[in-house]
Amino acid sequence: MAYNKMETRMITIKEENIEEDSIESLLQEAGEILKRGGLVAFPTETVYGLGGNALNRDSSRKIYAAKGRPSDNPLIVHICKWEDIYQIVEQVSEDAEKIAGAFWPGPLTMILPKSQMVPYETTGGLDTVAVRMPSHKVAQKLIAYAGGFVAAPSANISGKPSPTQAKYVAEDMDGRIDMIIDGGEVGIGLESTIIDLTVSPPQILRPGFITQKMLSEVLGEVETDVTILRADSGQVPKAPGMKYRHYAPKGELTIVKGPREVVVEYINSEAKKADLAGEKTGVIGTQEMLINYRAQVVKSVGSREDELSIGKHLYTILREFDDENVTKIYSEAFDTQGYGQAIMNRLLKAAGHNVVDLTI
Numbered sequence: 001m002a003y004n005k006m007e008t009r010m011i012t013i014k015e016e017n018i019e020e021d022s023i024e025s026l027l028q029e030a031g032e033i034l035k036r037g038g039l040v041a042f043p044t045e046t047v048y049g050l051g052g053n054a055l056n057r058d059s060s061r062k063i064y065a066a067k068g069r070p071s072d073n074p075l076i077v078h079i080c081k082w083e084d085i086y087q088i089v090e091q092v093s094e095d096a097e098k099i100a101g102a103f104w105p106g107p108l109t110m111i112l113p114k115s116q117m118v119p120y121e122t123t124g125g126l127d128t129v130a131v132r133m134p135s136h137k138v139a140q141k142l143i144a145y146a147g148g149f150v151a152a153p154s155a156n157i158s159g160k161p162s163p164t165q166a167k168y169v170a171e172d173m174d175g176r177i178d179m180i181i182d183g184g185e186v187g188i189g190l191e192s193t194i195i196d197l198t199v200s201p202p203q204i205l206r207p208g209f210i211t212q213k214m215l216s217e218v219l220g221e222v223e224t225d226v227t228i229l230r231a232d233s234g235q236v237p238k239a240p241g242m243k244y245r246h247y248a249p250k251g252e253l254t255i256v257k258g259p260r261e262v263v264v265e266y267i268n269s270e271a272k273k274a275d276l277a278g279e280k281t282g283v284i285g286t287q288e289m290l291i292n293y294r295a296q297v298v299k300s301v302g303s304r305e306d307e308l309s310i311g312k313h314l315y316t317i318l319r320e321f322d323d324e325n326v327t328k329i330y331s332e333a334f335d336t337q338g339y340g341q342a343i344m345n346r347l348l349k350a351a352g353h354n355v356v357d358l359t360i
């Protein structure tokens, strides 16, 4: 299905102004659009979401069309109060209650058996449904005004980095959706952790801000899908969306792993060669290492001491390299423990698993 070209209205709602009357009526308007089957992009604590009514099959079809997303790639259903989960999930397990108690509202998505209320268009044909309760106040109120169930994948064109600012949503979605709510820059910048609770032990299908360690402190044993950090596992990822090449910058991205000095030397010499061959070169580096790099565009993704800042800036940087038409990008590698696993997972996908390993 192709999308209908339309006028996209942009409004601004900051979390700190959420109690103002004028904001309340704007959110009500946005909620009405969703109720009527329209599409509204909105901020969440992770990335911007592209919302539609999760219980309306036509709305889900429109989401796929606007994103240019394959329709076997299921959507996450966003709710704003716990009781609502009983309407869309066939059976709410004890594990679901436990982790909701610990991490909701927040950047965690659970996979559970779906109820009949959820159309297959929303779940990409699956009998399971992905559910999340975001902590962002604008998202929460919008969901409430929309009737409680908002299907929302990231608000980017399929294959582009998820948007962390409204201007990137507009870049991708202007003319394709009814409304964009600008809530400023998001806090986390990487998509939610996804945990499958339909298997035993529960399995992490996509790493995120809520780490395996945090989950296993609540649930006991928790596994991680082996495809998360490996290209050669020969297995198809269990979250259908993870099999697609995602987050891809236009330039060719190479991750360089190894001791810091060796990485710098390698990147500088490769960038020099690429320069001479007429490429526009770029480096994604940490703040601490930045002065050492020699390339045309050198950007700090954040401090090595602060993984949150790295996660928050990664997608913005990938988009900036696109805007500046950089054709060869080199990136440092990151720790694969804790939250670093989520950062490396996204970076590896952006690079199509193109890694140079200089570890001795």
Ligand code: AMP
Pocket (backbone or CB within 6 Å): 073, 074, 075, 076, 111, 123, 126, 128, 129, 130, 152, 153, 154, 191, 194, 205, 238, 239, 240, 241, 242
């Ligand atoms: P996005 O909304 O763009 O962050 O993508 C949603 C992700 O959730 C995709 O990778 C989907 O494959 C995954 N997902 C959604 N529903 C399910 C489900 N029922 N089972 C497994 N993965 C799911």
Ligand code: MG
Pocket (backbone or CB within 6 Å): 153, 154, 162
């Ligand atoms: Mg996405």
